[in-house]
Amino acid sequence: DAGVIQSPRHEVTEMGQEVTLRCKPISGHNSLFWYRQTMMRGLELLIYFNNNVPIDDSGMPEDRFSAKMPNASFSTLKIQPSEPRDSAVYFCASSLLLGMGTGELFFGEGSRLTVL
């Protein structure tokens, strides 16, 4: 079975450029999460969707960040314009919420972003 698929795995870009990260959740999962991993803050939740609807975006750092989930099998995280401090590993995760969320998320392999 395919897990959560993220692309690109690595992205190197220059400050000011637009970055788009992509995620395909596990088929049948109805919740999708975007996390960012940094040394200082560990794994931070940026936003999560349930049934394609954004539920909590309080972790999105600022207006430069936006996320969409146009359908159940695809989501994007966009940074425009990108800044060096956005350099991090971005993880997408999905889960099947059966009315009793247990925190058992399935993570993709991550997208490592470097902004020069």
Place this chain on the structure above:
Amino acid sequence: DQQVKQNSPSLSVQEGRISILNCDYTNSMFDYFLWYKKYPAEGPTFLISISSIKDKNEDGRFTVFLNKSAKHLSLHIVPSQPGDSAVYFCAALLNFGNEKLTFGTGTRLTIIP
């Protein structure tokens, strides 16, 4: 402000001995706690969890202990094996049924053969 804290960035343990990873939290409303394990260039994977109504949960070599009065939980791995070398993240759920996980900063565990 970090609501879930892992104060030890790294830990080295001899193979066969016990590994103890610690985690502290500040929000007494957290209802459910989890440990995730992460290998390099991979995403975190779920390891073990515990509900706030329990003080211990065991799964094979892994045991999680919860001390609610101290707002502290720990993960014990016995015996430690080389394949356990990874980064371990502690995480907490605000209430059962909510999927907003709050993670700590992680502890890198190295098992020395």
